[in-house]
Amino acid sequence: IPGPKGIPIVGNALQVDLENIHKDLLKWAKEYGAIFKLNFAGELIVVLNSFDAIYEALVIKSGDFAGRANDTFRVKTLVQDDDVLFQDYTEKVKYMKKLMLQGLKMYGEVCSNIVKI
Structure with missing residues (x-):
């Protein structure tokens, strides 16, 4: 280039x-x-x-x-390399995203009630 x-x-x-x-x-x-x-x-x-x-x-x-940019200054999450936001878009990330969305659907209303309190 x-x-x-x-x-x-x-x-x-x-x-x-x-x-x-x-x-x-x-x-x-x-x-x-x-x-x-x-x-x-x-x-x-x-x-x-x-x-x-x-x-x-x-x-x-x-x-x-x-893929995601290789940002050397990014903040490491508590789960190390198992985050969804900063990983390349792989099958593992698709699966993790699916699990995360299912969890939000299941517990979303409960979480919003906690926030309201």
Whole structure:
């Protein structure tokens, strides 16, 4: 994937005007095309800058893009890697989500009564 060359360690972070980031992204889209990459302090960011690129990523190849971002600063939950919110969308997560929704349906009214008290 093409993209502007960054500075070691900080990548492209110093090349972006945060007040007018849309102008920088538009400039790079004209230079590198509808899909390009940026590096912000070691974090790879892929920019999709056309309807066709976004449609292909989110509809046609949705399975390839269904995962969660690898956020090293996320708060660990008490259940370690068994959370539903921050995991990639796998069969295990589908099952956990199903169990969670069943629990909410079963105990939802009881929980709302507890909150009212």
